[in-house]
Amino acid sequence: MAEIQILGVSKAYGGVPALDNVSLTLNDGSFTSIFGPPGAGKSVLLRLLLGLETVDAGQILIDGVDVTRALPSERNLGMVFQNLALFPQLTAYENIAFPLRRRNVDQTEIDRRIETLAGILNIGHILSKKPAALSGGERQRVAIGRALVRDAGAYLMDEPIAALDARLRDDMRLELKRLQSELGKTFVYVTHDCDEAMAVADQLAILNEGRFEQVGRPEDVYGDPAMLAVAELVGAPRISVLPAFGDNDGMKFALGRLAGAKVKGECLMALRPEAVQLKPGGKGPCSALVTDIERLGAFSIVTAGRDGTQVRAITDGDSPLRLGAEVEITVDPDGMLLFDAATGARHA
Amino acid sequence: MTGLILRTLAVAFFAALALLPISWMASMAFKPAAEWTSAAGTLTFLPKDPTLNNFRYVFTGNSPDQMVGLDRTVWRPLYASLLTAISGTLIAVICGTAAAYAVSRQRIHESIGLSLLQLRIFPPLAVMIPVMIMWSFLGMIDTWWGLALIYGIVTLPFSYWLMKAYFDELPREIEEAAIVEGCTPFEAFRQITLPIVASAVASTALFIFILNWSDYLIALLLTRKEWTTIPVYMNALATAASGQLYGAKAALGLLAAVPPIILGISIQRFLVRGLTFGALKQ
16 A cells, blocks of 8 residues: 655656656555656656666655655565566466565465465466466466565556557456456556556546646546647547637638637637537538548548648448538537647636 | 479588588598508598597507507697686686676676777787787796686677677566566576576577687697697697698597587577567567
C-alpha cells in the first residue's frame, strides 16, 4: 500500500530536458495511466520512480517518506518492464520466485504464493518452462507474476502489453484492471495507446514533451480537455481541428458555417467525430464531399471535406453515404471544443 | 535443380581447396623419411609405407628413420604453449569482459575500444620489436608470464569487442529487474548477466585461445629456449644430417590441432545457443 508523490521533478539528458518540473500524486490503491506520445518522457518517469536513475531536481515521496535518493531496493516497488526483462536462464517458476528468494522467503511460502498467483494469472501449466519456450502472452503473465509475487507498495508497468496481438491485448487489459481492483494496490500504467490508457485507469495523466498537460478522470480528460494537445492526443478516431472565426452568425470555417458561436473572433475549432453528423444532400450552410469511408462493422468513420479541409465523423456501420457524395454537416454544440489559436488553451 | 548441383559443386570445390593443405599435412605425418620429398623417387599423396615414427621422433627424440636424435623433445614446448596460451586467454577474457561490461552499461569511455585497436592497426612486427625491447628491459624475455602477458594484451581487443557486442545486445532491463528486486549491481551482474553471457564468454575464449595457440611471431621474438612454444619449436625442427624434418613437423602440426578441437567440442553446446533466448518480447 503506498501513495506516491512526484514533486517538481526534472530530468535532462545531455542538456535536453526529458521531464520538466512535473508533479503528480498517485493515491493509495489508485490505478493511474500515464499516457503520452513516444518520447514524451513516460519511461523516464518510471525509471526515476524506481530509482534506476536520479532526478536532476525535485522530490519523490512514497507514503510521505522522501525516497529521492533511496536505492531501488529500498523503495519497495514492483515493475513490469516494457521488454519484460525475464531472466532467460531461469524457468517461469524461478523467475517469479526470484524476488522472494532475494528476500530469503522460505520455500513453503514461495510455493504458496506462486500457486495463488498461478491461479490468478492462469500460468500453472507453464511454470516449469523457460521464457524461450513461452508464447508472448505467457511471458507477459510471467513478467506480471514476477512483479506481483512480492508485497510491494505499488506496481509500475511500462507498456506491458504493447507487443501482444490485438485480441490478447484486450483480454489482458481487462485482466489487469480486475487484478488491480482485487489487490487494491497502487498501479501505475504507462502506455502510448490511448484506448488502453482510458480503459484501465481511474486517473489519467497526459504527458507530452516532458510535462503533464492534464490529469483527471479519463472521461473528464476526454470530454473536457484543457489544451488542444490533449484533445488531439486522446480519443480515436482523431478529433478534427479546424481554424474558425466566431461571430453572431455562428462559427465560420472553410466548409461553411456552424450554428452556435460560444467564442467571438479567431480560434481553433475541434470536433469529436461522434459529435459530427453527416446527412446526404448539400443544401445547408455547411457542406462537403465524402472523401473517405472506413467501414468497421459496428460503425463507420467517414471523412468529408473540400479543398484540403476535412472533418471526421462516426456514422452507422451500414451508412448509406458513398464516396464523392455531397453531405450536409451539422455538429452537436456540446461536442464543439474551442481553443485559442495562439496558445492552444481551451476557451471556457 | 541445375542450380543446386552447381552450388553443391562449388561448395565441394572450396571445401577441397581448404582441406588440401591439411590433408597433405595429415598424410605427411605418417610418411617415412624417404617419402617426405621427391628426392628418393616419386611423391605420392598417400604414404606408401605408413609409419608412426614421426610421432615417436618428436616425443622421444629418437626414430629408426633418423640417424641423429633430437636435442629437445616436444614435451617442454607443449607445456610452454599450453601454459602461455591459457594464461593469456584468461587475462584477455577476464579483462576484456569486465571492460566491455563497464563501457556497455555506463556508456562512458567508449573511445577505449578504438585505443585498444592501436596494437592491431600496425604491422605486427612494427609493434613487436619495441615490445621486445621493453620486455628485455623488464627482464621478461623467455619467461612464461612475459609471454602470457603479451598474449593477453594483444588479444584483449578481440575479447573486448566481442563481449561489448554481446553486452550491447543484452538489454539492461534484465539487470535492472534484478536490481529492483533487491540485488546490488554486482549481484545482478554475477547472478543474472554472467550466466546469460556464459556462452558468449566461452566462444570468445575459444577464439582467443586459438589465436594465442597458433602465434609464431611473438613467441619467436620474446622467447629464447626455456619457453619456446610449439610453432617456434616446429619451425626449428631440422638436423644437420637430414635437413628439414618435414614428417616430424607434420606430425607436430596434427598434434597441435588437438587442443583447440578438444576445447571446441567441450564448449560446443555453449556455442550454438542464442544469447537471450526468449527473455524479451519478440
